[in-house]
Amino acid sequence: MLTGDLLRVRFRKGQIQLPYIDEASGDHLGVAETLIRAFDSHIGGSRQELDEELADITGAGTEFLFHRGLSKLLKDRCTFAAASPVDPVELRSEIFESAAAAYRNTDQVRIDREAVLAEAAKSAGIEAKEVDRAFYADLKAAERLETFKSCTPEWLLGRYNVALAQAVLFRATELDLHVEGETPARYRDLFRKLKFFRLLHEIRQTGPGKYHIRIDGPMALFKSSQRYGLQIAQFLPAVLHCGNWRIAASVNWGARRREGVFRLTPETGLKPIGPSTGQWIPDEVAWLEERFGRLKTVWRMTAGSEIIDLGGQGVLVPDYVFTHPAAGTKVYLDFLGFWRSAAVRTRLDLLRRHGPPNLILAISDDLAVDDESSSGLPGEVYRFRRTPVARDILGILDAMTAKTPGESPATLDLFDH
The missing domain is CATH 1.10.10 (Arc Repressor Mutant, subunit A)
Known part of the structure; x- marks a missing residue:
């Protein structure tokens, strides 16, 4: 994404406005093509040689920030490494x-x-x-450009406009996102990305197929704001795949933290910068899926595909669903996301009142949720330290089905609702 020194924002009646560029401009396309060609031609060369040519191209004219911004985005697509046969x-x-x-x-x-x-x-x-x-050879200027993921000038200009918006959201205190009219699959993708990018959020259904998502911004946090800001930036492209949405973000801009509101809608003209990748899974969760597949069990583990309404006050998008083919039993597994302590209590209370009984709620010790806070929840609670253990999950599944003695596996309907 772009850093704050690579863009200028304007304030007008409390609204933040950005200098989006015309993606169809012949001049802009020409600059983009020249820069892309410079990167392509310097594969194998030193970083210093590349920087010298970029300095000649970008110059110091009125378009200086635009040129530098494109160069920054192209450098993000490069890998540099020290090239030396010896230490x-x-x-x-x-x-x-x-x-x-x-x-x-x-x-x-x-x-x-x-x-x-x-x-x-x-x-x-x-x-x-x-x-x-x-x-x-180990100095930064001497590093060699090993790889460059090339692109088209059209894509680069579209990416630049998205990067402008991402740079502003990096400084948000809170963000309100309204989405409606999307398919269940699109909503699942959106909600999962909220969770796995560890964004502090609340989701409310405001009508049939309509959702209001409130996200805490990086400037509202006391620590980890830079990393969190990058995660919000990574989330924005998922929104751009939706058709009917609007964003209103409260922003503190600059060293003086001037307050303003930043708005985005489809009419802004931002385009998706890549295909919708579907569910993004953290390493520790992917590791669980791999390990569970190695166990000798009749339980089948699949990615969650449902959006469960929580009394109109939120939604649950389970990470995984376990099914017992013979019994017809279905159990949801959901990992409690990255929340503030107050938000954790609110989320647990919501699940306590409206959560499905066929739920395993996985809680990392990093969240510091005590036994009292997690008591009275429907289903089961699974606590883990660094990574969830597949055999522990299997034990909970077997214990849940064993709670209904006297019913045969063929007729077990404990969890349907």
Whole structure:
């Protein structure tokens, strides 16, 4: 995304306005194409060489911030690495020691630089001509451009406009998102991304197929605001895949934290910057799915596909559903998201009043939820430390079905509602 120094915002009657660029402009497309070509041609070259050419292209005219912004987005698509056949630190140490020894040698009138470098090359097992390049290969300017994920000029200009909006949301104190008329699959994708990007949020259904989502912004937090701001930026592209939505964000802008409201709607013209990727799964949850698949059990684990209304005051989008084919039993597994302590209490109270009885609520110890706070919940509570354990989940599933002795597995209908 773009940093604050790469854009200028305007305030008009308390509203924040951005200098979106015309994505169809021939001049803008030409600049984008020139910059993309510069990156393509410098694969294998040094970062310093690339920066020097970019400086020549961007110049210092009225479009300076726009040009630098495009360059920043293209650099985000690069990987740089130190390219050296030997450890530059060890090589420098050996050269400096050899030079110092030569300086102390009173038989020499002057230090023979080439001889020192040749000796270091021989010791390191490299060619003498490689020494100069390897000498400072670990410095940032000397890093080599290993890969560049190229793109079209049209995509880059669209990405730039989205990045402008992301940079403003990075400084939001709160964000209100209204969405309506989407398919259940689209809502599931949106709600899951809220959760797995660990955004502090509340979801309320305001009508058939209509939802109001309130998200705490990074400027409302006391810590981790930078990381949290990046997570909000990552969430915005998911909204752009929706058709009928609007965002109103309260923002504190600049060093003086000037207050303003930032609004986005489909009429703003921002376009999705990539395909909808579906559910994003944290590593620890993906690890659970993999491990559960290795267990010898009749239970089947699949990604959740339902949106469960919680009394009109929120929704539950289970992460996984476990089914027992013979019994026809269905159990939801949901991981309690990243919440403030007050929001945790509110969420648990909502689940206590409206949560489904066939629910396993997984709570990380990092959330510091005590036994009293989690008592009285429907279904079962599963606590874990760093990662959930598949065998523990299986034990809970078996225990839940065992709570109805006397009913045969074929007729067990404990959890349907």
